Amino acid sequence: MNRIGERIKKKRELHKLNLNELAGKVGISPSALSQIEKSKSFPSIVTLKSIAENLHTTMGELLGENEVIANNPVVLRNEMKLTDQNRSGTNIYLLSHHDINKQMDTYLVRFAKTSGMENLLSDSHGQIFCHVLSGEIRFQIEEKTYLLKQGDSIYFNAKSSKEAVNNSDGISEMLWIQSPANF
Amino acid sequence: MNRIGERIKKKRELHKLNLNELAGKVGISPSALSQIEKSKSFPSIVTLKSIAENLHTTMGELLGENEVIANNPVVLRNEMKLTDQNRSGTNIYLLSHHDINKQMDTYLVRFAKTSGMENLLSDSHGQIFCHVLSGEIRFQIEEKTYLLKQGDSIYFNAKSSKEAVNNSDGISEMLWIQSPANF
DNA sequence: TTAATATATTAAGTTTTACTTCATATATGA
DNA sequence: TCATATATGAAGTAAAACTTAATATATTAA
Secondary structure, eight states, rough: OHHHHHHHHHHHTTTTOOOOHHHHHSOHHHHHHHHHHHSSSSOHHHHHHHHHHHHSSHHHHTTTTTTTOOOOOBBOSSOOEEEOTTTTSSEEESSSOOOTTTTOEEEEEOOOOOEEEEEOOSSSSSEEEEEEEESEOOOOOOOEEEEEEEOOEEEEEEOOOEEEEOOOOSOOEEEEEEEOOOO | THHHHHHHHHHHHTOOOOOOHHHHHHHHHHHHHHHHHHSSOOOHHHHHHHHHHTTOOOOHHTTTTTOOOOOOOBBBBBEEEEEOOOOOEEEEEEEEEOOTTTEEEEEEEEEEETTTSSSTTTTSEEEEEEEEEESSSEETTTTTTEEEEEOOOOETTTTTTEEEEEEESSSEEEEEEEEEEEO
């Protein structure tokens, strides 16, 4: 929080801009920018926004929100923790301990034959990456349908209407990774 | 950006707090909070920080940085794009198109026998989740060593000193997912 | 319904502080 | 070492966050 200045300066130098140049783009005086970098003052939100855009980064990044420390590396062998299951036979396993500092939620989803997840993990925000580990899974994202086989991946918005069902005779499995974490 | 107010109000009501209560916790007058929620004014960064903490969320979230829209769902079959390879035989494939709006970088790393990645993907920020798809991989995170087999996962800070080498006779593969994206 | 209380919004004034101006320092290079 | 570029500092200004206090709008009870 009190190191926004450092981060801005670092990013600015990374982009090979001097105070005048960046200040010009942002729309404040070089002196003002200097004071911000030296932590003599905080930028207003509108200036922070402009600084972030001109340094091709996000406000959260400059605010240091991505520097939180995750706890010790957690290794989970095949003993995963079941977090959710529905009647049709879809099981969702956690692939890392829930932690307030985690950026990502990581799950393994195992479908019994002819099972699916419709309203599971719904009402979430951020973005989702899925990777099919085995079998064949049919995704419906908004209106479109995607048929994914082992080794395929898909990336979509968490806010989308989404549905995934097993499309194979046996068990199908996929990784489900979501960022930022919804805990 | 101009909808910070809406988001704060929504979160506040989710936590079943009224203006007085939240304002009290934050350390500003209820009126000031109302004006912020009604977009009559922006909070200062320090107030925003306090609001975020009291609503158990992040500033970036309130600033709407997690609402960016990823492009159309991208499905990549087994035809992945090679992005990096080193002499010893480690290949890194991209599992989704690079996109400024993406929260996560998603890779598949394929190790030839006795290959590894030491300085690949180094100097990055955020957090990393790895999942072993096949073979056996030895991780060294800071001082500690972890031996991961197929189906195992590990979650650690991108800033950590890290190293991964193939520990099997044949090919080993893993997913490498990093958030926020480093592009 | 009506009164009584809780909760939210608005207007106007105050105060904090982000930002400007301009002078000075420090670095870089010919 | 002079000249130019770049960064920092002091002092003042202007903008806007925040306060106070009054008013409106819900919510509840009688």
